[in-house]
Amino acid sequence: MAVQTFQLLILGSSAATPTVKRNPTAQLLNIAERLFLIDCGEATQIQLRKYKARFQNINHIFISHLHGDHFFGLPGFLASMHLLGRKNELTIFGPPSLKEIIQLIHKHSDTYLSYPITYIDTQHKTKELLWEDEKVEVYSIPLQHRINTTGFLFKEKPLPRNVDKYKLEKLNVSIAEIHKLKLGMDAIDENGHIIKNEELTYPPAKPRSYAYCSDTRFFEALANDIQSVDLLYHESTFLNEMKQRANVTFHSTASQAAHMAKLCGAKKLLLGHYSARYDDLSEFLMEAQPIFNNTDLAIEGTLFQVEPII
Amino acid sequence: MAVQTFQLLILGSSAATPTVKRNPTAQLLNIAERLFLIDCGEATQIQLRKYKARFQNINHIFISHLHGDHFFGLPGFLASMHLLGRKNELTIFGPPSLKEIIQLIHKHSDTYLSYPITYIDTQHKTKELLWEDEKVEVYSIPLQHRINTTGFLFKEKPLPRNVDKYKLEKLNVSIAEIHKLKLGMDAIDENGHIIKNEELTYPPAKPRSYAYCSDTRFFEALANDIQSVDLLYHESTFLNEMKQRANVTFHSTASQAAHMAKLCGAKKLLLGHYSARYDDLSEFLMEAQPIFNNTDLAIEGTLFQVEPII
Numbered sequence: 041m042a043v044q045t046f047q048l049l050i051l052g053s054s055a056a057t058p059t060v061k062r063n064p065t066a067q068l069l070n071i072a073e074r075l076f077l078i079d080c081g082e083a084t085q086i087q088l089r090k091y092k093a094r095f096q097n098i099n100h101i102f103i104s105h106l107h108g109d110h111f112f113g114l115p116g117f118l119a120s121m122h123l124l125g126r127k128n129e130l131t132i133f134g135p136p137s138l139k140e141i142i143q144l145i146h147k148h149s150d151t152y153l154s155y156p157i158t159y160i161d162t163q164h165k166t167k168e169l170l171w172e173d174e175k176v177e178v179y180s181i182p183l184q185h186r187i188n189t190t191g192f193l194f195k196e197k198p199l200p201r202n203v204d205k206y207k208l209e210k211l212n213v214s215i216a217e218i219h220k221l222k223l224g225m226d227a228i229d230e231n232g233h234i235i236k237n238e239e240l241t242y243p244p245a246k247p248r249s250y251a252y253c254s255d256t257r258f259f260e261a262l263a264n265d266i267q268s269v270d271l272l273y274h275e276s277t278f279l280n281e282m283k284q285r286a287n288v289t290f291h292s293t294a295s296q297a298a299h300m301a302k303l304c305g306a307k308k309l310l311l312g313h314y315s316a317r318y319d320d321l322s323e324f325l326m327e328a329q330p331i332f333n334n335t336d337l338a339i340e341g342t343l344f345q346v347e348p349i350i
Numbered sequence: 351m352a353v354q355t356f357q358l359l360i361l362g363s364s365a366a367t368p369t370v371k372r373n374p375t376a377q378l379l380n381i382a383e384r385l386f387l388i389d390c391g392e393a394t395q396i397q398l399r400k401y402k403a404r405f406q407n408i409n410h411i412f413i414s415h416l417h418g419d420h421f422f423g424l425p426g427f428l429a430s431m432h433l434l435g436r437k438n439e440l441t442i443f444g445p446p447s448l449k450e451i452i453q454l455i456h457k458h459s460d461t462y463l464s465y466p467i468t469y470i471d472t473q474h475k476t477k478e479l480l481w482e483d484e485k486v487e488v489y490s491i492p493l494q495h496r497i498n499t500t501g502f503l504f505k506e507k508p509l510p511r512n513v514d515k516y517k518l519e520k521l522n523v524s525i526a527e528i529h530k531l532k533l534g535m536d537a538i539d540e541n542g543h544i545i546k547n548e549e550l551t552y553p554p555a556k557p558r559s560y561a562y563c564s565d566t567r568f569f570e571a572l573a574n575d576i577q578s579v580d581l582l583y584h585e586s587t588f589l590n591e592m593k594q595r596a597n598v599t600f601h602s603t604a605s606q607a608a609h610m611a612k613l614c615g616a617k618k619l620l621l622g623h624y625s626a627r628y629d630d631l632s633e634f635l636m637e638a639q640p641i642f643n644n645t646d647l648a649i650e651g652t653l654f655q656v657e658p659i660i
Contacts, residue, residue: 057430060399064426082426083393089370106458108429116374116392116422120367137458144454148416148447150497187460 044072046346050338051087053312064109072175077101084113103134105189126155136161164188181265183256185290191253199244245348258296263304272306275313294324298331312338354382356656360648361397363622374419382485387411394423413444415499436465446471474498491575493566495600501563509554555658568606573614582616585623604634608641622648
């Protein structure tokens with residue numbers, strides 16, 4: 041059975057001021073060939089080209105908040121999709137004022153896009169289902185930052201049960217009845233005999249999930265919204281030595297990100313949103329791994345696969 | 351005698367859609383250690399870092415028009431100067447709506463910059479003196495594009511006459527009298543004798559000038575505003591094969607840029623603002639040089655010195 045894609049490409053890992061090596065925040069998530077762009081810092085369109093992403097296939101963009109390092113690449117990206125002839129609708133999820141900013145820019149540049157945009161306003165008070173189709177659902181989750189900010193939780197929907205092809209070949213079962221087996225129901229073969237579901241099927245892989253949490257201070261209640269997530273991206277702007285600065289600026293340390301991963305029962309943690317003051321990122325791992333071992337670094341161009349658990 | 355700096359650094363050479371190799375338009379001009387940023391396409395701040403420009407020394411930014419590839423890097427650049435603790439005033443010259451866009455972005459991100467910005471509105475009807483100090487003057491010049499657009503003309507002010515140090519050493523002349531000599535006046539030595547200016551001085555280098563013309567269609571009247579300029583940057587979005595497309599989009603071809611250089615009596619021509627459709631830029635030179643020989647290509651990271659003519 042072909043495994044459904046679930047992978048995350050890091051486009052930018054830097055905090056507010058980019059460096060020559062690190063771009064501001066942006067990530068491209070692919071679940072079952074749906075491409076979700078998460079935040080869109082300056083030069084995201086150049087990063088997408090660099091890593092040869094099929095950017096006209098992005099139909100949903102999620103903006104966490106209106107600090108520039110999370111959306112200053114959006115106007116240019118929208119313009120390039122237009123100039124390259126996009127026709128398909130694009131949906132942008134973000135704070136209500138985002139629409140006002142983009143529309144003002146389009147007004148003064150006399151721009152009429154070749155494709156329609158639908159803006160969906162996010163709110164940062166409660167967890168909310170933002171979007172779903174038959175395979176994926178996306179929630180906004182409240183974060184705690186200096187301005188209204190949401191994270192995003194992406195979840196696969198439950199997969200159909202797997203039907204044992206070898207056993208099936210020996211029986212006369214219609215396509216309609218096979219569909220019932222995949223949904224967990226019993227079936228009837230062409231001779232009218234009942235086939236028990238458990239005789240012919242085995243359980244599907246567990247639905248996978250990804251939680252994106254940037255920017256935020258550490259707060260315990262977040263764990264409730266992202267329980268048992270497979271992959272957790274939690275910002276770590278600072279190391280613990282700068283904990284005081286993290287508090288004041290509503291950011292987190294690597295140690296706090298690791299505590300959150302432990303608290304919510306994540307399977308893997310990704311750190312990112314590193315302050316420009318840090319050159320050597322291995323210190324982030326050294327701080328986080330004693331608390332939560334399965335920790336990795338978000339670095340531009342790195343692709344993280346979330347493997348299915350059968 | 352130390353020669354006053356006059357050099358242009360290319361930060362971006364691409365037309366509307368950037369490529370992996372080419373960034374959207376931005377240039378850094380240094381005249382007598384005044385740093386002028388001309389246009390500010392997306393990722394200009396990253397380019398400034400890459401080429402190790404002292405970007406906190408930029409006190410004047412000139413935005414030609416409000417198409418995104420000429421100013422989408424400005425919000426991020428303003429934010430980074432703030433985050434890195436800038437205190438000095440910054441002056442931004444550009445279309446009136448630029449201020450509205452920047453202020454709306456700052457409002458919704460709850461940003462209060464650490465330094466003051468003065469916005470000077472440009473108009474695109476007539477050539478106008480925008481700014482001057484004791485060494486440099488800057489004019490806006492009307493261009494013809496789809497939306498209101500100005501070019502910019504940067505000129506050194508006339509330099510003082512050079513005083514012959516060897517001859518001066520043999521005479522008793524006060525500093526105040528030397529100053530008069532530099533201004534072209536006669537002086538009086540400490541014995542009361544008149545020293546004729548031409549006996550002790552020789553002419554200064556001719557003031558140099560740089561004209562920035564992007565984006566614009568070709569139109570002859572432009573030559574009047576940039577007569578005898580030392581260095582002319584004239585956009586060449588297309589090759590002549592796409593002349594029709596250039597007309598429709600209010601852009602120019604390499605051949606038209608070369609005709610403008612000839613018409614205005616420029617000493618050197620720089621081409622740039624290349625459409626993403628062109629990979630091999632040597633074709634631009636091949637088209638322009640038969641018309642105007644001293645033509646070069648604007649390419650990211652290239653530094654063009656304007657040499658003084660003594």
